[in-house]
Amino acid sequence: MKEHSLFQRFMSYILGTNKKIFHEVYIDQDVVDEMLNIARKAYPNEFAALLQGKVEDDVLHISGLLFLPGETSDKGAVMNVFMMPLIDEGVGSVHSHPGYNGNPSGADLHFFSKNGLFHLIIAQPYDENSIFAYNSFGDRIDFKVI
Numbered sequence: 001m002k003e004h005s006l007f008q009r010f011m012s013y014i015l016g017t018n019k020k021i022f023h024e025v026y027i028d029q030d031v032v033d034e035m036l037n038i039a040r041k042a043y044p045n046e047f048a049a050l051l052q053g054k055v056e057d058d059v060l061h062i063s064g065l066l067f068l069p070g071e072t073s074d075k076g077a078v079m080n081v082f083m084m085p086l087i088d089e090g091v092g093s094v095h096s097h098p099g100y101n102g103n104p105s106g107a108d109l110h111f112f113s114k115n116g117l118f119h120l121i122i123a124q125p126y127d128e129n130s131i132f133a134y135n136s137f138g139d140r141i142d143f144k145v146i
């Protein structure tokens, strides 16, 4: 068990995410395939979903997607997710961007800071190399497809 910094412990206390500190992220291959398929089908609209998973032994393991009604929209699918309180197993979010820019928008960053632990943005061409992962501070983080 790695030692957690005081800062991390403090932040997890503030964010109410105690016991949800992680150092690595694993995403199941079939979840990645599903996300990429949906992103391609939704284009030129965005799609958004919640990520289902849990933290165990310092590893955040993403094992499924949770869909919301009206997940595609030409006005920004993320707004639907914004209005949805994260349910118990929802650890973060994924949404697609029409275009090649995987950077979070201002609205994305605001959402990341308020909800969940881990967020994905999928940009064109919607392949494994165009998936961008962020923590709740909007910092790029790594993930492994398993």
Ligand SMILES: [Zn+2]
Binding pocket: 078, 095, 096, 097, 104, 105, 108, 121
């Ligand atoms: Zn976005």
